[in-house]
Amino acid sequence: MAKRKSRDDEYRNFQKEWTDLYAFVDRYGSPHCLICSETLSSNKKWNLERHFMKKHAAFATNYPEGDARKKACKELQQQMNVGQNSLLTCSKKGESLNSASFAGSYSIIREGKPFTDGDYVKRCMLKIGHELFDEFHNKDKILQKIQDMPLSAKTIHETAVKMAHQIEKVQMQKLSTAAYFSFALDETTDICDINQLCILGRYICGHAVHEEMIAILPMKNQTRGEDILKTVMDFVNEKEIPLDNLVSVCTDSAPNMVSKYRGFLTLLSEQLNRPLLNFPCIVHQEALCVQSCGTELGNVMELVVCIVNWILSRALNQHQFQSLLEEVDSEYPDLIMHSNVRWLSRGKVLSCFATCINEIKSFLDMKGVKHPELSDCDWLLKFYYLVDITGHLNELNLTLQGQGNTVLTLQQAVFRFESKLTVFIKDIETGRLAHFEKLRMFCDSYQRENPNNSLDLQQLAGFVSELLMVFKSRFVEFHKHGVLFTFMIRPHKTFIEELDLTVIPGISVSNLEMEMADFKESDIWVEKFVKLNSDLECLAQQRAELAKLHKWADMKKLERDDHLILQTWKELPVTYNTMQNVSLALLSMFGSTYMCEQAFSHLNHIKGTLHSRLTEDSLNACMKLNLTSYDVNFKEMCEKMQQPKSH
Template sequence: MTEKKRKLDHRPFQDNWTIEYGFVEQKDRAVCAFCCESVVCRTSSVQRHFQTKHQSKFKTSEEKGEAIKKAISGFKKQTVILSQAVGMKSKATECSYKIAQCVALNGKPFTDGEYIKEAFLSGAEVLFRDLKNKDIILSRIREIPVSARSVERRISDLAENVTTKQTTGLKQSLVFSVALDESTDVNDASRLAVVARYLENNHIYEELCCLLPLHDTTKAEDIVCAFTGYFSKQDINLNKLFCVTTDGAAAMVGKKKGFVKLLENHVGRKLLSFHCIIHQEGLCAKTSSLDLVSVMKTVVEIINFLISRSSLVHRQFKSLLQEVECEYGDLLLYNNVRWLSRGKVLARFVCCLEAIKMFLDEKQKRFPQLNDESWLLKLMFMTDINTHLNELNLKLQGQGQTVLDLFSYWKAFTMKLDIFTRDINIKAFKYFPNVKNHANQFEVNTDELQEYVKALKAEFEKRSQDFYIHGSLFSYLIKPDMLDLTNAQLELFSWMDIDDFEMQQIEFRSSEIWTLKFAELRKSLEDENFEKSGAILNCWISLPSSFICLKKIAFALLSAFGSTYSCEQIFSHMKAVLSPRRSRLTPEHSENCVKLKVTKYVPDIEELAKTMQGQGSH
């Protein structure tokens, strides 16, 4: 009986029901144009409904025909009006998604949605004043739902959509690597930033996977638990993980119980790991003798007196700088955490040195070091060497750089230190302009300066052992035909099914076409403005599938991070979003805002709006 009834319910709609009984088809049902009731598509049901509810109203067949035509016409008009209303609601919803995206991209509070709408309406009143349909335009703007709650939900939907795309990309990718770092937000909550780099649709993506709160301690066990928990929740296979880059903290790189070691135990094999090269450069920059450390201490003491001790003193000092037409209008406060702070503080201090001396004399504030030739020499040297260190730091910064690029900058600077030592030894001071100006006025003793540069070079060589060990391996990206198989470290890639690597490598070396292609690649990379990682990737993608083992290794090497720059950038965005004025934001909301701010993916706003029931502004 049930199967028979189901078959009857799915009978096709018959056109004569419209003429004889005033019924129209709507979603596999027959709908009466007179009362809008629906019945199953069956002649007996349609006929029974019309005869019992509407037949008695008509005396003649002509009157019945006219009434049916009028009812059908009215029903169609009503349907059109309803569909237009639904369409307008859907557009208003889509617009609210766009506004929410702007709020997130600019790190603004959720309540700014109402402010944007108010500005929109105020501007529209003037902009569309001469249009006949101005009232329609304004009414549509008023329909946009942008309350704080609506904006919060929209941002959550957009972030979830981006997360879905990231997860799909990681699942489809052959290999991926991660960079992770831990910091503290404005609420003293520890947050773990995890950034992944992977290949999807012939593009390299560098995406924030998560910004996880660590509610208790931040030991290696806590970090690995949060890390593996996220990837398990997203059903991403950690066996495809190739390289892990951290800030080098003990909890991250401990030999027995560090995060990397525990993660290797979880994955079941050796992982390539790096200590962030920018952090290592910062540690090298702190290398100094006790005398040179005292120089920075005195500089900070003078700057604090001029800027922080008294507002009156600070105003008077700035007025003096303006009077003497100094290049800078003020000094900078020193921040030991910021990478470039030391070099910038010293450069500005030296530039304003004469004005500083004059002002301190007026205030009868004595700093005998400012008249000490030996101390001034150390000041000038510290300024010049930190200028060089800052130049290196800026080169190491930026997203999308390969380990090959970063290590090239590092090696180049290490070799420059030999030139600096020779320059100081012969007292030419070609690369130390401030020292040269000082030497033109006073006799200089360069022994301590040479010792400093030698100690700095030793520190650079000691702190980059992991890059020196694997440096030749990353040269494979642009010199695959020159790879030394005896030092290829193929055990790092054994899990990627590369059993035929040696055979394919021989075939590749024997192919003049492909070896020439990489020679052309190396030539194009000489252009500093060339997008290197993209060019390298495109070159490897162009190789035929017969070299699949070689391509797998190249894709793995391209995914590796050389620094945690992306994580540091994430924390900067987090502190802008989760500021003291917005400290009530939950970890989930702040993560959503930051994720939308940094992602390369474009959320499917139109599709999201279609899944929502259109509701106007209340």
């Protein structure tokens, strides 16, 4: 065993002969390919050999092992050092050029532009500078500074990795020292058909709640629960993240995540040997509730999509229909195509269709296409109900979206909507239809034209009842822990017997009992939470007013709920330390994977058709620079720059 261990240790260190055999060099402790610039994760000979033979077979054929390959590898090594030497040369001339290089690279990355745009940016700066500084006596020196600034594609790649490494170092330090943290996980497939696993972290550091991307990890084989677990555990062990402080995990409801026996969450709980609080993404669950509308309403939606696709899938039909809408001065210039994966698509498509339904009927008659359902009273009744109810559901979805929402905020939004559904049922049963504008307008119009006929609204009340049951079944976990979540804003009205504290590690129930008993009799501290609830109420009113006016940018300027709650808890003395820990655990919980979806939008923008060959290091660096709240310290990076070690 000792001999084998010695051999393993030997081959975990980079061997100099691998440079001539496989065109790899040691770079920051990891093997770096001279041909494709890809960095492998471990110093193992078999990994290097497999990479070389699989991806660079032509190079191996053209340069057989021996002097020919040594010469070729030496030339590649010299080319690789060009970008590094340019930064080193500039550091001798002045740190300002290096700092400018980092700043330029950072801007290009934040805009999601290809690394090759660095040369284009420099050319633009030179042309602009030639005209802008024409009257300056030191114009030549300024232009020379711009010319000397390293901004090649290779330099941008290098600076991106270094900046991301700086941010990751700070991030891992704060995550490791946090009392509690939570993960949100989701996966997608990029443009190269590689599965990418996104890991988000939510934790509290000082007086701020951080909610940001931890890593984007490629999964090149299967994506079963055990595969996801291995990927996550390898990353956690590499970064030395203490999972003892992990309090909850939020995922989508995919079987590989939530399966009872082989799902990721089950396997992770077994690995940690303790119960783990896990939530299905509340936004995904709401979107699934929208789709669970039953066969009858599903048929209505199917016909709407069929008609819309028929018009928009033919260029002539689309142009003629657009002209018709323009003639009647319609609110919409065109119809909207339905996308089943977009949360708000169903409601927007139905609303647009309802507004343009008369023009759609005229256009179909003109084309000789028959859809008798568009004149059928029962079909139209269900259609206008669907328009109104999806409008309400879209409003709920918008409320659930956004960064910084606490699990309590999301839970209360869903509970409020469930109460509204009860009101909707009574509204339909009484025939008032006060909350169904489109449906009420149709019913009034129909009754005027057919005074002797009546409409069957009871079936619509049944649809709402079914929707309410779907909501209650999909949000069981949030109902189960509802009292626990309210502890963070109303500890003075919470009883310890109602709290399920098994899901929060490291909490002493006996200490919590004593602290809560003392707290409830301390008016000065109870008053702070009375004020907190008042402030949260004012914030909710401001958001509602701004949402009504569609001032989304102004809404983002308002103070976040989690920051306000955290500030209140931080004001308590250390005698309530256990209560504070419970609140920190609750504040660190994810309620949705909204930011994962946001990260995937960035992923599609960064790794698009024009730059689909990004390496794993480059992609992870670009994502981290775009999706973290930490700023890059360019001056500090320039000071720490050292000459790359020779090989």
